[in-house]
Amino acid sequence: MQFSTSEENHIKAIYHLQHTGDVVTTNEVAGRLQTKAASVTDMLKKLKNKGLLNYEPYQGFTLSKEGKKLALNIVRKHRLWEYFLVNHLQFGWDEVHEIAEELEHINSPLLIEKLDAFLQFPRFDPHGDPIPDSNGKMEISKQVNLTDLDTDLKAEVSAVGSQSSELLELLRHKKIAIGTILKVVKKFGFDNSIEIKVEKNAPFTISQQLAQTLFVKPL
């Protein structure tokens, strides 16, 4: 079955809202999509009819199995495109959301398969969020951007936001790789640089730009 952009946006909003708090409410969706509660109700009825939603009036709602599958596919497309935009088109990771919001509605399973292969099956997008595979499966453990890691918390480097040769050279020089255990010693507000300590070595400082491309899993 085929879905409109608006239907897809509602499904995606419900998916994200379901993650925090179990049952989703009309107002939550309206808030997220910058629309009115009445419009959401209209859409809920349609989505229920299409089998994407468990919905009884006034009772809140959740995605059905089919709805979840659709949501994961949209999320997959969104995150793959973000990965492409950042790692191949040289966008900053903070500039890609809007564009991915459009690209995620392009409807071609083959395109997404081939894009996934071209990108070499990345498992995390540039924000550190996991990318569902074609069956909707994805890594559970949420990684966080190094800039968001609390001070003194040990964490393991789990992904880098780009594959550029300049970045890889820098990481090699600093002896940072996937699997490296580190912690943040201090954050400097002036330039958002961060002092980190890798294993038992002496602490050193890295720039905001570098920290932003590193993702870690708190241990």
Add this chain to the structure above:
Amino acid sequence: MQFSTSEENHIKAIYHLQHTGDVVTTNEVAGRLQTKAASVTDMLKKLKNKGLLNYEPYQGFTLSKEGKKLALNIVRKHRLWEYFLVNHLQFGWDEVHEIAEELEHINSPLLIEKLDAFLQFPRFDPHGDPIPDSNGKMEISKQVNLTDLDTDLKAEVSAVGSQSSELLELLRHKKIAIGTILKVVKKFGFDNSIEIKVEKNAPFTISQQLAQTLFVKPL
């Protein structure tokens, strides 16, 4: 100004129809877009109001300056995406049209600039059609695919449909490059291979796959 997908599709159809025959008619557009003449008339009025069309009822119509600019931008996006799909995602050149029809409506000038740079500013798409630059300028001389070149007609190799290292290796080995003068000696229907003659050398045969990636300008 922003335009709907439907508006853009009408503008693009009119652009293409204008190329053959000067003034465009309602029925032509309806035929091309698989819609009804009445629907086209409705759209014509809207496009005229937006300044994209020179249109008087019953008199046919043409694109205004603004309309032409918009059309060229859509064509540019379409062809850049086709180039990407064929040369980076390994699509066949005959599989990409539908997908590019969707991608061409993504609205982000920066995306297209960056895509263009990533592709290294290609001047022809995988079908041999010229790609307008950001000012709408493009090569005039239409190149043709080598598979479509008439026998015994001298032509100059003007573009290759892909930049893959395997292809470049093969071309180096066969001593074919941009600027090479050649002619088709014979076409073999069995496997669509083609016998060509490069300058004064002995003729040799190339596969259909290779011929399809080569574009030439008849001299």
Add this chain to the structure above:
DNA sequence: AAAATAATTTAGATTTGTCTAAAATAATAT
């Protein structure tokens, strides 16, 4: 040049997605 045919436009309807205002239901406070 009048009649017949073809093309185009208009009028009015339909679908999708949205809205406002009012009604119905649920949650909260006293």
Add this chain to the structure above:
DNA sequence: ATATTATTTTAGACAAATCTAAATTATTTT
């Protein structure tokens, strides 16, 4: 437990994009 407040749904309207059928204009034929 009832009144008040908040949330959700319904009813009815609107804009965009399309359609069918009828009316209008242009073109072609004789």
